[in-house]
Amino acid sequence: MTSPLRWPDAADAVINGDLTVAVAYVTPAGGAVVTSVSPVGLGNREAGLVGFTTSLGFPRKLERILHNPHVSLAYHTREHGFAASSSYVLAQGTASVDLSPSPERLAELMQASEPFLGETRRGPLWDWLLREYHQERVFVDVELARVAVWEDLAARGARAVTGAAWPHLPTEQKAPKNGTGPRVDVTTVARKIRRLPHRLLAYRGADGFPVIVPVKVTSHDGAGLHLDIPRGLLPQGGRRAGFLAHAFQPQCVGLEMRTLTGWLTVTEEGAIYAPHTSKGLAAPPYKNLLTVSNGLLAKYGLWRAQRDGTSARLQDLAVHGPAD
Template identity: 60%
Template sequence: MSREVLRWSDEVDSVVRGDLTVAAAYPTPAGGAILSSLSPIGLADRESTRLSFTTSLGFPRKLEHILARPRVSLAYHTRDHGFAESDAFVLAQGRATVDLEPDSQRLAGIRQSIELFLGAPPSGPIWDRVLREYHQRRVFVDVDIERLTVWPDLAARGTAQVTGAPDPGTAPAQSPPKNGTAPRVDVPSLQRRIARLGHRLLAYEGADGLPVVVPVEISSFDEGGLHLDVTPGILPPGGRRAGLLAHRFEARCVGLSTRTFTGWLTVGDEGVMYAPHTAKSLSIPPNYSIMMLMNGLGSKIGVRRARRDGTVERLQALAQKV
């Protein structure tokens, strides 16, 4: 089957340039997928069909995952506090490259975008010192989009429009893990925490290795895990490793709360069940100064650790292999 030339519409351009927060997914060595939330600050090149985001060198774990398996998907799933003028759910899948040492011109070029989406960062002698690594040791992840899937609404209902690489078909079921598929975290406690987080997404590895991300709702739970509500037919049948993301955020990404999970997804005649195996959380209080202080100190400590333990050299070696 021939590949359709990938061109995105004005509607999609509004979404990829306007969403404050997206969900990024990348595969795991075992054939699952990890989800994280990030703010892409509108970094999109329509002509080259490239979407980008930045992160700090002080948070290298995400970069190591992406460099080792550079298949990345971005799900534009919420219009909260952004500028997009469409209700479409947009899934962009592609191959990532990492610019570990962006030049000064590229770093300077994102300042306006940062201020538009996240607000003007605090400044002054003390703040400049605190935020030095956060601003100057930024890394760009550039995703060359291979396939673009657009649903009419944020619940991914209706007929999806696919451009670029053709749909690879249904992903086959996976063999269960050796330690079993049952939940490994306290599901009732987990459900209580997730209930306050308005956005939930699920990610799994597609038939061509590119992560697939879809919106889900949690209808109930029991000892077997979380029962999910999802648009019929959007998930492949059988069992597989999958990631789950639940999050919420306020304007400028303050008041942010995120919970990410890995686990086992089962899709069958009795419904959709997710059994969480690992859980991580991040919360930032609704105070811009505190958020920037956490970002600055976290980046500073992370960069120093990365230099000390050889992370920088390891990332550079991985980047050369991509």
């Protein structure tokens, strides 16, 4: 039995203090999807575990993680959090999903979330409205295999690796049958992400763990988004990749996010990302309205998961694993 990975001091304040992080998981086709979550400091250094919560309202994410538990978290912005460090931290590991957390764990989560998300609304109406939001949470715990730390948030320069050695760069992937070019309007995508300052790209690494890389969009044309990338972190050739652009205000009020899937091509001349799908999410910039919205969405998500069999399917998958 191996000892838990104990991440370095340089990563500790970041893992405990970032308000929003990027999470990436692997798709059956060998790509990666990257989205943002608020982990509210969920991490146990002695146990080598980090994590986040989600809900049954996002079953696709949970199904993908249960099918392939290789997960990565990128602590990529100090905005509105508690860590003063300028380090970029990438944590990679194997996820397990707790679909039925204990009341004690849910209570601990509520207490841990208040410094990050604000005081929990209480009272008969709020308790009814937020019952599903607080009591039907799903925990994703990630047992870390590797933690990489760069001194700056752009992930440029040398990295310090704790745990498994950094793998070699993967070979290029086979092009999809429908072609590698953009399948959504690139100009529209570029316009929608222009006001979202945090941009990251994710791909499946050679050892199966997603690699999440901060990038800059320098321009766009009919071929896709042209990217400025950290040297040595994106492999040459073509591959499936996920893209995240997002913004958020204190306590995650005014959250806005756009997630893309597509095809990444890296050559000596540069990197181009051709988006194939584009999905957006925006939360209202007012605390009370956001809280009401979260409560209603959680109620609807649970009702839908019970009605269409998602809850039972996820429970079966968690217990028995994916079918061969």
